[in-house]
Amino acid sequence: MSIDAIARPVAAPIHNEARFDVIVIGSGIGGLVTATQLAAKGAKVLVLERYLIPGGSAGYFEREGYRFDVGASMIFGFGTQGTTNLLTRALAAVGQQIDTIPDPVQVCYHLPDGFDLKVHRDYEKFLQALTATFPHEAKGIRQFYDECWAVFNCLNAMELLSLEEPRYLTRVFFQHPFACLGLVKYLPQNVGEVARRYISDPDLLKFIDMECYIWSVVPAEKTPMINAGMVFSDRHYGGINYPRGGVGQIAQKLVAGLEKAGSQILYRARVTEILMENGRAVGVKLANGKEFRAKRIVSNATRWDTFEKLLPQDSMPRSERKWQQRYQKSPSFFSMHLGVKAEVLPPDTDCHHVLLEDWTQMEASHGTIFVSIPTLLDPDLAPAGHHIIHTFAPSWMSDWEGLSPTAYQQKKEAIATQIIDRLERIFPGLSAALDYQEAGTPRTHRRFLGRDDGTYGPIPRRKLMGLLGMPFNRTAIPGLYCVGDSTFPGQGLNAVAFSGFACAHRIAVDLGFS
Helix, strand or coil: CCCCCCCCCCCCCCCCCCEEEEEEECCEHHHHHHHHHHHHCCCCEEEECCCCCCEHHHCEEEECCEEEECCCCCCCCCCCCCCCCHHHHHHHHCCCCCCEEEECEEEEEEEHHHEEEEEECCHHHHHHHHHHHCHHHHHHHHHHHHHHHHHHHHHCCCCCCCCCCHHHHHHHHHHCHHHHHHHHHHCCCEHHHHHHHHCCCHHHHHHHHHHHHHHHCCCHHHCEHHHHHHHHHHHHHCCEEEECCCCHHHHHHHHHHHHHCCCEEECCCCEEEEEEECCEEEEEEECCCCEEEEEEEEECCCHHHHHHCCCCHHHCCHHHHHHHHHEEECCEEEEEEEEEEHHHCCCCCCCEEEECCCHHHCCCCCCCEEEECHHHCCHHHCCCCEEEEEEEEEECHHHCCCCCHHHHHHHHHHHHHHHHHHHCCCCCCCHHHEEEEEEECHHHHHHHHCCHHHCCCEEECCCCCCCCCCCCCECCCCCEEECCCCCCCCCCHHHHHHHHHHHHHHHHHHHCCC
């Protein structure tokens, strides 16, 4: 992606000798929520972002009148009630808010053997649609999804902060004992084992696999029940809500709140080293040689980038080596940002789609295709008479290495053509309606997002006990914390926002800001 079309923020000068309470490496949503939560409590925070704008995979870029979301447009966390509306709460903590547009349908599935299904925002309407396809599993369908609600209701009963902070845990337990016991029950469980208690139809179980795969990038047997409880229920509770102006508005607003609270963000600031003294993290060094120091360091990079690139190899804690034995990098994505003539989309088209023609290819490279059409919700993101189609499919870095520039470009064009041809099933006439096309590979994601192998995040190497293996924010290195999708509870904007709330809470207690 070119950077020429992106407005360049102006940051206040920062002197090397300035001392901060906290430095955050990276301005993904997890890092920004950590920073803003701490700034709101009075901490002096510096966020260091390698790129020109904040947000990471929740950023944006502009081309020929189109404003494209870098990553997914299916956004949880903007509800108005309960405690799981973490994006709404994060913005409010620093005096910000975003106008959002509700999406009446979370996703439209286009699956093998002509199995098409809409996941309606209305819970009963969704259950009726699924039961119509599997009438013999009516009881099991309700029992399974109702159990997901039981998990969600436990989460939604309490303020979601650091599970590493004993006083918080004690307080929450006495306030909500049954919710806490419920979470303890579900923490080691995966979706697959719960689904099989109620459902036996193999095709319906494949559908549950896909329900998990579209956000966890693994099938149900490897997807933690805690995460599924959040996703499968919040889509009907808080709902899917798209930020007016694009997903990039979330990071932009958080940065505005951060600066309003007296803290700072520095762009074009690529951290190359976490500085250590006497075994403790005390600062960072940038690619240009500048150094900044703080009482606490937070890495919003992946754990692979943090412990293998920003720290000396010989300093990797044993706990990190064990974690890497349990988790591996997920695939990245082959992504296409398309501008199309509006007439190619029927008037009743929904915003999000998932396409798979062969169940055996669900986890294969370019097997499952994801589609977002955010201009159906916010037409101002595209020129008049046009729509944005953002489509992407899992893709491994190993498929793109060792290619000559010519072979690399030819492969991009070949896969792009294949994906557009497949999408003709959903949108007949798509190829003829193209106005703009840009493709990115795992190499693109690695380059612009700074993520090792362009990975979406960690996935289990094998079936694990739910979320018990996911680390919290503190690391084995004193003074160093991690935040984002490599920490509890995992991937997704609302999940990394949870991680940010937890990280900020733990640091605030450690530094006396709570």
